[in-house]
Amino acid sequence: MAVINGGLFSTLSGFYDEVSSVLMKDTDWKVGTLDGFDDILYGGFGVFENKDEVELIWKDAEKSKNELGFESTRDFYQHKINQGKPFNTELIQQKLDELMAGNGQTLFDILIEIIESHKNITLILE
Numbered sequence: 001m002a003v004i005n006g007g008l009f010s011t012l013s014g015f016y017d018e019v020s021s022v023l024m025k026d027t028d029w030k031v032g033t034l035d036g037f038d039d040i041l042y043g044g045f046g047v048f049e050n051k052d053e054v055e056l057i058w059k060d061a062e063k064s065k066n067e068l069g070f071e072s073t074r075d076f077y078q079h080k081i082n083q084g085k086p087f088n089t090e091l092i093q094q095k096l097d098e099l100m101a102g103n104g105q106t107l108f109d110i111l112i113e114i115i116e117s118h119k120n121i122t123l124i125l126e
Contacts, residue, residue, distance in 0.1 A: 002023055
């Protein structure tokens with residue numbers, strides 16, 4: 001069992017710090033991207049191995065849902081568009097447009113989707 005404490009962060013980088021400390025004990029590598037977060041959920045980087053059954057509890061999930069919601073997602077996409085290369089700005093603009101139209105995923109939604117794509121991980125939102 002692993003516990004992500006939503007009370008300890010309010011930004012995506014804070015989330016990365018939290019999951020790094022929870023899921024990657026005794027490693028000198030830290031999560032810094034959505035792809036990196038997905039990678040560690042395959043296991044073998046810290047507290048569990050590949051295919052281990054893992055229960056992941058996300059405490060204060062409602063707080064995280066709000067703080068990693070519309071505004072932070074809009075800022076996340078806008079920052080990538082402003083940076084340009086190496087990001088696919090057309091795709092990111094499409095995601096931003098979907099968000100602005102009320103149809104896109106927030107960062108919280110994306111993180112949940114990443115976790116749920118790993119069938120060996122049971123997510124519990126508290």
